[in-house]
Amino acid sequence: MKIAAETRIGVLYGGLSAEREISLKSGKAVAMALQELGYLVTLIDVDRQIVERLRESQVAVVFNALHGTYGEDGTIQGVLEYLQIPYTGPGVMASSIAMNKVMTKRILRAQGLPTPDYTVSTEAELEVKLPPGGYPLVVKPVAEGSSLGMTIVTDEKQLPEALAQAHRYNQPVLLESYVPGLELTAAVLNGEPLPLIEIRARGGVYDYRAKYTKGYSEYLVPAPVTDEITREVQSLACAAARILSCDRGAVRVDFRLDMDNRPFIIEVNTVPGMTETSLLPKAAAAAGIDFVTLIDRILKGAGLDLAPA
Known part of the structure; x- marks a missing residue:
């Protein structure tokens, strides 16, 4: 969507989920980028009075930087649909399905995409x-x-x-x-694939500490895999995003390769992190897209599932 300079953008961050601390970091980074782009920015730490706060803020568009429960599961998306405020990222149904790993697996398997038993x-x-x-x-x-x-x-x-x-x-x-091979992630920006990243976590487990502590993981971007594997993984990532209706904004699809280099989809992330150790900005940078430009492209993909009445 076209967004004029000095439009007031609401950045939703923080919230009530177990991922609150990461969301606070993502939201602050997003807000700084939006300010650099010339937008008027209102940071909104989401609580149970969010409907009133959104109405009072008079924001024209929302950039969703909420991670986890209520932010990625269709809840905040439903609120924004009701208020008719365009927002970044997938819509209500897509967010709800992608947040639930079992529903995601069932749908991807039904469409012939590989995911572990x-x-x-x-x-x-x-x-x-x-x-x-x-x-x-x-x-x-x-x-x-x-x-x-x-x-x-x-x-x-x-x-x-x-x-x-x-x-x-x-x-x-x-x-x-458990799939005992390489760990890869494939970001998709407005329907187009970004370079793959190989993740090498200290101790071999890419857990919370490995994700958010500097020095606990090594990231190789572009991933040092063959062109054939790159094309296959990117194709699967785009297919997963399309099947789940996650083709608006940026999503990240996580993979593991088995010992025969066959890729398996692990999960789909509809609100990727925007912290200094996050993967989406690294993939974008490898494609020549700096952080501010990345945020602008995500913002301009904002929309609503339902057209205004």
């Missing part, structure tokens, strides 16, 4: 069913980001503690077959 566990279940192939497994909450509550489990002795940790987020738990 899995089962789902609830606290009420007396027995836990493992996916085909058994251990090792990745155990994580169904609808959390930033690897919160995630554990790699190599045998049955480790499983109870991993389940307990994941269940602390009060939601079903995904038990996913």
Whole structure:
């Protein structure tokens, strides 16, 4: 959409999720970039009075920098649709589906896209069913980001503690077959792929600490993989974004390659981080897109699922 200079942009950040601290960092970085572009910027730390605060702020467009629950799951998108305020990123349904790892897997598999085998566990279940192939497994909450509550489990002795940790987020738990190869991420900006990034985490596990602590991970961009693998992963990332209706703004699709270099989609992130260690800005930079330009392109992809009445 066309957005005139000095338009008032609301940056939603912070919020009520377990990813609040990361969202605060993302929101501040986004706000600085928008100010550099000449927009009038209002930072809004989201709470349960968000409807009143949005109305009072009189923002014309919202840049969504909320991570996790309420920010990526269709909740804030529904509020903005109701208020008829255009916003960045995917819409209500797309956000809700992509936030839920199980729903994402079901839809991608139905469309023939590769994703690891899995089962789902609830606290009420007396027995836990493992996916085909058994251990090792990745155990994580169904609808959390930033690897919160995630554990790699190599045998049955480790499983109870991993389940307990994941269940602390009060939601079903995904038990996913571990894919023991390269870890890649593919960003898609307004429907177009950006260069791949290979992630090499200290200790081999790309968890919360590895994601957000300087020096805990090495990022190779563009990823040192063959042109054939690059094209295949980028094609799968664009297909996943399109199938899930996540083709507005920027999304990030995470992959692992197995020992035969076959790519598997792990998850789709609809509000990628914008911190100094975040992956989307690194991928954009490798494509010659600086951070301020990246923010401008995401902003200009803002819209609504439903046209104003």
